[in-house]
Amino acid sequence: GAGVSQTPSNKVTEKGKYVELRCDPISGHTALYWYRQSLGQGPEFLIYFQGTGAADDSGLPNDRFFAVRPEGSVSTLKIQRTERGDSAVYLCASSFRGDTGELFFGEGSRLTVL
Amino acid sequence: RKEVEQDPGPFNVPEGATVAFNCTYSNSASQSFFWYRQDCRKEPKLLMSVYSSGNEDGRFTAQLNRASQYISLLIRDSKLSDSATYLCVVNGNKLVFGAGTILRVKS
Numbered sequence: 001g002a003g004v005s006q007t008p009s010n011k012v013t014e015k016g017k018y019v020e021l022r023c024d025p026i027s028g029h030t031a032l033y034w035y036r037q038s039l040g041q042g043p044e045f046l047i048y049f050q051g052t053g054a055a056d057d058s059g060l061p062n063d064r065f066f067a068v069r070p071e072g073s074v075s076t077l078k079i080q081r082t083e084r085g086d087s088a089v090y091l092c093a094s095s096f097r098g099d100t101g102e103l104f105f106g107e108g109s110r111l112t113v114l
Numbered sequence: 115r116k117e118v119e120q121d122p123g124p125f126n127v128p129e130g131a132t133v134a135f136n137c138t139y140s141n142s143a144s145q146s147f148f149w150y151r152q153d154c155r156k157e158p159k160l161l162m163s164v165y166s167s168g169n170e171d172g173r174f175t176a177q178l179n180r181a182s183q184y185i186s187l188l189i190r191d192s193k194l195s196d197s198a199t200y201l202c203v204v205n206g207n208k209l210v211f212g213a214g215t216i217l218r219v220k221s
Binding site: 033035040041042043044045048056059091101102105107108 | 118147148156157158163201203205207208210
């Protein structure tokens with residue numbers, strides 16, 4: 001498709017389980033961002049990739065969160081030992097380059113941890 | 115202090131009104147600034163960039179005051195379809211979003 005694709009769109013899991021969220025950016029976009037958004041809040045920065053490498057991972061809340069982008073295209077956000085506080089919408093965005101402000105967002109993956 | 119602060123609103127205005135939102139940022143090294151719009155349960159989308167000289171796009175005007183670390187968005191002749199959350203975004207070494215300002219335009 002032409003836009004940023006995220007799967008799954010909804011994920012319900014139990015506390016303590018492992019979760020993977022996938023993002024397929026727009027073809028040719030070298031920059032990829034992960035944000036998470038809770039109700040009534042703006043998107044909270046998690047991590048930014050330029051190509052295959054994480055240019056800035058300062059937003060990852062703790063070592064339970066990890067993200068990869070092995071071939072510089074698709075990215076996976078991995079959350080270990082999920083907690084109820086991890087419940088949020090996880091948004092992925094891509095841009096042609098990392099130095100512009102025009103991000104194209106996917107529709108998000110809504111994670112609910114019971 | 116949050117990196118980007120916005121009044122959450124909601125701003126409830128009648129159709130045709132002029133409404134202004136403000137945003138302050140803490141990182142004086144920030145280099146670029148943007149307004150995004152987010153509809154309910156949808157993803158954010160770029161509304162406009164904010165340039166030092168100020169810029170206008172139809173009914174929307176954005177201004178930047180670097181000295182006061184302040185950004186504004188003015189919407190003239192509000193339409194029902196302008197109802198959304200407006201997110202201020204600041205680019206230092208990463209794009210940081212504010213919590214958003216809710217606008218509700220009523221007929």
